[in-house]
Amino acid sequence: MKMNYFVFGTNDMAKAAGFYDAIFEGVGVNKVQDEGRMTLWMGDGFMFALAEPFDEKDATVGNGTMIGLNLDSSAEVDLMHRKAISLAAQSEGAPEVRSGRYSAYFRDLDGNKLNIHCMI
Numbered sequence: 001m002k003m004n005y006f007v008f009g010t011n012d013m014a015k016a017a018g019f020y021d022a023i024f025e026g027v028g029v030n031k032v033q034d035e036g037r038m039t040l041w042m043g044d045g046f047m048f049a050l051a052e053p054f055d056e057k058d059a060t061v062g063n064g065t066m067i068g069l070n071l072d073s074s075a076e077v078d079l080m081h082r083k084a085i086s087l088a089a090q091s092e093g094a095p096e097v098r099s100g101r102y103s104a105y106f107r108d109l110d111g112n113k114l115n116i117h118c119m120i
Contacts (some may be wrong), residue, residue, distance in 0.1 A: 005047035006067050008112045009059025010113060013039060016050050019109050024048075027071065061091050061111040070113040074102040079114050081106060 010016040017039045021031065024041055034038035035051040053059050071077050079097050081104040085091055092105035092113060101118035105116065 003046055003118070006047060007038075007049040007051050008067075008108070008110065010050045010110050011052075011054050013037075013050060013052055014111070016109055020050065021047070022087055023084060027076065034042050059110060061107075061113070066105075066113040066115055068117060069073050071116055071118045073118055074120070077102055077118055078082070078106055080104075084108075084114075 003101075008016075017031075017034065020039075020041065024030070027043075029041050031039065032047075034040050034051075034081055037054070039051075040047055051059075051075050051119075058092055071080065074095070081091070081095050082097045084106045089106040089107075089108055090111075093103070095102060095104040097103075097120060098117075100120065101117040102120050104109040105113065105115050105117055
C-alpha cells in the first residue's frame with residue numbers, strides 16, 4: 001500500500017494556492033486543477049490538494065496532524081524551508097539531522113504542519 005493523496009483545508013484559497021505554487025516550484029509537483037472549492041497538484045506517485053471544507057464551516061488544523069514530503073537532497077530541504085519562511089510560513093524546526101534524516105518543519109499560512117526531509 002502507498003499514500004495516494006492528502007488534503008489540507010483552507011479559509012483563503014487564493015492565498016494558500018499561491019503559497020503552494022511557490023513551495024512546489026522546481027520540485028516536480030505541478031498544479032493540475034484549480035477550480036471550484038479545490039486546487040490539486042500532482043507529483044511522482046502522489047497528489048496534494050487544498051480544499052474549502054464541503055460543510056462550509058471554517059477549515060481548522062488537526063492537533064498532531066502533519067504530512068511529510070521526501071525531497072532529493074539536503075539542499076532542496078534547505079531551499080524549501082527558506083522559501084516557506086520567506087512566504088510567511090512559521091518555522092517549526094530548522095533544517096538539521098533528525099532520526100537519520102535531514103529534515104525541517106514548518107506550518108503553512110493556515111497553520112497546517114509539514115515535514116520536509118531527505119535521506120542522508
